[in-house]
Amino acid sequence: MTEHSLWRFSRALHRAIDERQYADLEALIDDDVDWAIYGPIDMFPFFGARRGKAAVLDVIRRIADNVRVHRVNRESVLLGVDSAASMIRYSLTALDSNKPISLRLAHFAQFKAGRLSNIRVLVDTFDLVEQALGRPIHLPKLAS
Amino acid sequence: MAEDMHRQSVLNFLDAFYSGDIDKAMTYCDEELDSVTHAPVDLFPHLGQKHGRAWISEAIRTQQSYYSSRKCEVKFMAVEGDKVATIQLLSLRKRNDDRMVRLETAQFFTMRDGLIHIHRAFLDSFDFVQQLLGQDLTHSFATDLREAMRS
Numbered sequence: 024m025t026e027h028s029l030w031r032f033s034r035a036l037h038r039a040i041d042e043r044q045y046a047d048l049e050a051l052i053d054d055d056v057d058w059a060i061y062g063p064i065d066m067f068p069f070f071g072a073r074r075g076k077a078a079v080l081d082v083i084r085r086i087a088d089n090v091r092v093h094r095v096n097r098e099s100v101l102l103g104v105d106s107a108a109s110m111i112r113y114s115l116t117a118l119d120s121n122k123p124i125s126l127r128l129a130h131f132a133q134f135k136a137g138r139l140s141n142i143r144v145l146v147d148t149f150d151l152v153e154q155a156l157g158r159p160i161h162l163p164k165l166a167s
Numbered sequence: 168m169a170e171d172m173h174r175q176s177v178l179n180f181l182d183a184f185y186s187g188d189i190d191k192a193m194t195y196c197d198e199e200l201d202s203v204t205h206a207p208v209d210l211f212p213h214l215g216q217k218h219g220r221a222w223i224s225e226a227i228r229t230q231q232s233y234y235s236s237r238k239c240e241v242k243f244m245a246v247e248g249d250k251v252a253t254i255q256l257l258s259l260r261k262r263n264d265d266r267m268v269r270l271e272t273a274q275f276f277t278m279r280d281g282l283i284h285i286h287r288a289f290l291d292s293f294d295f296v297q298q299l300l301g302q303d304l305t306h307s308f309a310t311d312l313r314e315a316m317r318s
Contacts, residue, residue, distance in 0.1 A: 061271060061291035065305040066312050099275050099287070101247040108245045108252035110275055110287055127205055129273035129289040131243055131254055143243075143254060145273040147205035148293035155312050160304075162210055162296065 028134040029100075029107035037095065040087045045080060052076045053138040060144040066152060090115045090124070098127075105134045117155065124154050170246045173278045177251045178241065180283060185239040185257075187231060189224045196220040197282040204288040210296060236260040242271070251276040261299070268298040 028051070035047035058079045062070035069085040094114040101108045113126040126146060133141040153159055180195035200220040208215035213222075213229045230237055236259070243254040252275050259268050270290055277285035297304050 061294065063293050063305045063309075065309045099250060099252075099277070101245045101250050101252050103245050103247065106245055108273075108275070110289075127289070129252075129275065129287075131245070131252065131273065143271075143273075145254075145271065145289040145291060147207075147289060148291050149207045149210075149296055150205070150292070152293055152308060152312065153207075156308065159209070160308070162300070 027102050027107065028105070028137045028139075029102065029109070029132060031137070032132070032134075032139055033095075036083070037092055039083050040090070040092050043084075043087055045083070048083065049076070049080060051138055052079055053135050053140040056139055057141045058082070059142070060146070062146055062148040063152070066155075088118070090117055093123075107132045107134075122155070122157065124151070126151060170248070172281060173249065173251050173276075174244065174246045176278065176281060177244075177253065177276050177283070181239055181241065181253075181255070184223070184227060185237050187227055187237075189227050192227065193220050193223050195283055196223055197279050197284040200283060200286065202286040202288075204290075206288075206290060206292045207296075230259070233262060234259040235262045235265075249278045251278065264301070266301065268295065270295050270298070 032048075032051050035051050038044050039048045054076050056074070056076055056079050058073040060070045064071040069082050069089065073079050073082050092113060092115055094112075096112040097109050098112060099110040108129070108131045110127065110129050113128065115124040115126060116122065117124055128144055128146045130142060130144045132139060149160070176195050180192055183192035183195070198220055200218070200222065202217045202222055204211075204214040206214045213225055238258040240256045240258075241253055242256055245252045252273070255272050255274065257270050257272060260266070261268065273289040275285075275287040276283050293304070
């Protein structure tokens with residue numbers, strides 16, 4: 024049974040972030056990849072949309088420059104033929120400040136011929152900003 | 168096929184939820200519904216961790232009190248076994264100033280006996296807060312954040 028593209032991509036991504044070894048990852052990204060991590064790009068420059076392999080590898084290098092991954096816990100995974108969706112809990116360290124950051128995120132990925140062609144990542148960014156600031160943000164009550 | 172039924176149940180649930188049909192929305196949920204929306208509960212007290220399908224009623228009524236219109240467009244959906252995942256584009260019109268806010272959310276559903284039993288939701292909550300306030304918070308915090316990340 025062939026291994027799902029998600030697992031190869033995840034291993035290569037974590038190797039890229041933690042060991043700065045990008046060769047495996049580069050081979051698993053489509054040339055025309057459409058990539059988006061939703062969040063405040065003025066605060067976290069590695070958020071936002073990217074198009075194409077070079078831009079995505081550049082943003083992964085930026086992520087590797089900023090954080091180290093300590094633990095990855097997949098809380099839910101759905102695998103389609105050429106797609107995958109996961110909820111993941113990450114334990115990270117911000118490299119500059121050595122602060123621990125706990126992050127839950129959801130991602131939706133699509134693959135073409137085993138290569139990542141599209142990914143959307145959603146994070147509770149308000150919580151992330153508070154963790155990075157090291158203090159709560161006080162605002163009036165709102166509703167969603 | 169069970170996966171087709173799960174897909175349709177979630178679509179029907181979302182349709183009922185955003186059309187404000189509380190009774191219908193609740194029929195798609197298990198009595199022991201376990202829901203977590205990853206968002207700041209200090210700002211959104213009706214979100215966070217909730218137990219029991221009565222929360223559906225509370226959530227719809229709370230949203231209706233703040234928004235005059237609520238639209239949901241499912242942009243992506245995946246189903247595997249008893250799990251369903253969606254990305255939705257929500258368009259909400261605020262009652263107090265008639266402004267539209269738009270956000271993408273990711274929702275994960277786990278079904279039990281054909282009903283939604285576990286629900287998890289994610290959103291770019293910082294952007295959502297900015298849209299609701301109608302002000303850019305990034306400049307207020309960007310400098311502090313850069314300092315905090317260096318210290």
